[in-house]
Amino acid sequence: MNVDITDLKTVRLSQDGSAVIILDQTRLPGSEVYVSLSSAEEVWEAIYKLKVRGAPAIGIAAAYGIYVCSRLIVANTYDSFYSEFLRMKDYLASSRPTAVNLVAALDRMEKVVVAHSMKPVPEIVDLLRVESEAIRAEDAAACRKIGENCLSLLRPGMGILTHCNAGHLAVSEYGTALAPVYLGEERGYGFKVFADETRPLLQGARLTAYELQKAGVDVTLICDNMASVVMRKGWVQAVVVGCDRVAANGDTANKIGTLGVAILARHYGIPFYVLGPTSTIDLNCPDGDSIVIEERNPEEITDMWYASRMAPEGVKAYNPAFDVTSHDLITAIITEKGIAYPPFHMEDF
Incomplete structure (x- = not known):
């Protein structure tokens, strides 16, 4: 139900x-x-x-x-x-x-x-x-306003790919990247959503797939390295992702793996939309190189989710929590105040 x-x-x-x-x-x-x-x-x-x-x-x-x-x-x-x-x-x-x-x-x-x-x-x-x-x-x-703004760019029946979890679980209500999906579901748009699993913490598999399925949205879970396949098949017409920090020039930090999705979307000519409230815009941060990237415990790669350790003992592991998508890979940044297109001037928000 x-x-x-x-x-x-x-x-x-x-x-x-x-x-x-x-x-x-x-x-x-x-x-x-x-x-x-x-x-x-x-x-x-x-x-x-x-x-x-x-x-x-x-x-x-x-x-x-x-x-x-x-x-x-x-x-x-x-x-x-x-x-x-x-x-x-x-x-x-x-x-x-x-x-x-x-x-x-x-x-x-x-x-x-x-x-x-x-x-x-x-x-x-x-x-x-x-x-x-x-x-x-x-x-x-x-x-809700972010969802309305993004929904104006989408058409009924579109295939939408998302990475990590920028849905209801990540905010107070509806989400950022998933807000247009929920509003579309209420209005009969019939979106087909592809959710990247989002390694190593699997926010896509555990959270996005969970909440979309619970709400009755048509969602298909894919491994991160399958995004290119579904894009090549023509099953994706838009990518929507959230953001944890937006620099003044439009460079955007989001969950690790987002940059790769943006590069794939550019290759296949698919719009790549970043959705977030204006509170995530940091005008004191000039560009993506100035964003501090959190590095997490390597055990999230080597041990987590496995009955026994998966990687060899003593192997080095690099585990950044986020990556930065360059502004030139972003089709639009969508906030509650409107839609920004390149060249980005985030101070206008």
Whole structure:
């Protein structure tokens, strides 16, 4: 039975405000397990270990998380409260360096603290809750608008390839790259989606295939190295991907493997669309070479998913979490504010 995908609450605040409740994505697709996070250490671990993932969802989790942690600060003065707030902010920001939404959300929360320095600490904490809920609501509205903007470029019955997971699980609602797919499904477009498995963490296989199938979308899972085959057969008319950081010149960091998909799309003349909220645009980052790329534990390549170690002991392994797609490979960058075409001037957003 198909479900309304928004019934899955990826990140939310507990009713009493004492915890962040997340859908543990490391347990999908086998089981839907919700985890309660009530300390800075738990929020940090959940972000680092990808229990919550996707740039917008990470930002929302961090905003909720620092609010929850702020409730626990014992401080008699504003200065002592602010000092502890900054310590927690820096700690949470260290969990994932590439996704700009993490730091952007934490910066927004800090601005609330600074702007209300003359208020009693309990009032500041209450305002932090309001701001965290605003961050979540703004993301939901942005995702729907991103979907509408991209849907204007697509036709019913198209074959669409996507990489990693930029769907409902990665945001508050609908997703970024998958938002037009869900809107199209609601309107009878009948898209046929090809989901790359996305090694080594298999976000495409575990998450994208899971949520699209759950929503009744026609989805076919393929290995990463099969993308060229389905493109050559003429089964793909558009590629849609999300983004974790967009540089000022349009260079885009996304999950490892995205660059290869972009190169293939260029070879076969297939439009390559990058979808994301304006919060992922980093105007302080001039180009892709300036984006810090997170490198993860080599065991994700050599050991994870296998009953016993798959690679020889002692072999070197390189495990970058992201790659950078050059702006000249991107057909359009689509945000909630519109569609940008080359040459990209991201400051216009």
